[in-house]
Amino acid sequence: MEKGKKGNYEGALRAANEFYEAYKHIKKKAGEMENFLYWDPIAINLAFSCEIYLKALRMLENDGKFITGHDLKQLFDILEEKTKNEIEKDYQELCCEEPKVKNRYKDIEIFLKENNLVFVKWRYTFEEKQETIHFNVVELDVFNRALYKILSEKVKEGIEGHS
Numbered sequence: 001m002e003k004g005k006k007g008n009y010e011g012a013l014r015a016a017n018e019f020y021e022a023y024k025h026i027k028k029k030a031g032e033m034e035n036f037l038y039w040d041p042i043a044i045n046l047a048f049s050c051e052i053y054l055k056a057l058r059m060l061e062n063d064g065k066f067i068t069g070h071d072l073k074q075l076f077d078i079l080e081e082k083t084k085n086e087i088e089k090d091y092q093e094l095c096c097e098e099p100k101v102k103n104r105y106k107d108i109e110i111f112l113k114e115n116n117l118v119f120v121k122w123r124y125t126f127e128e129k130q131e132t133i134h135f136n137v138v139e140l141d142v143f144n145r146a147l148y149k150i151l152s153e154k155v156k157e158g159i160e161g162h163s
Helices: 011-028 037-062 072-079 081-097 108-115 116-122 137-161
Strands: 001-007 065-066
Touching: 011 037, 011 137, 037 116, 037 137, 065 116, 065 137, 072 081, 072 108, 081 108, 081 137, 116 137
Parallel strands: none
Antiparallel strands: 001 065
């Protein structure tokens, strides 16, 4: 998972933001998630955005070293404890603010286990017969926003720390 080569967290942040914006555009077009024709690109763009935010956070923590993989739980688990705690705190706060989240105090570990491979499972749904694939778009969106918030704060801290 961990690679020796360096990554660019600024480029990762830009890409993650773009995938998130694509998700929001598709979601808007789908009209409150009623149109099942758009589930594949919704799942893929949202999950990929989360993945890239997690990778950018790891690059910030690990001297720019790039990591690979698509498993959101594994990517989350290799972050520093402080970062994981910050993400979990913001995730919980955003869950409480989001009326569509069914379980307002959902444990982030449960969420990650349920949604860890959304990108992998949804990107090639047309290939072979698969089991029914589930993911929670609202909770994944909340997780995405928590990641963005923490990453933005860390980037700001880093910039101010070098002034």
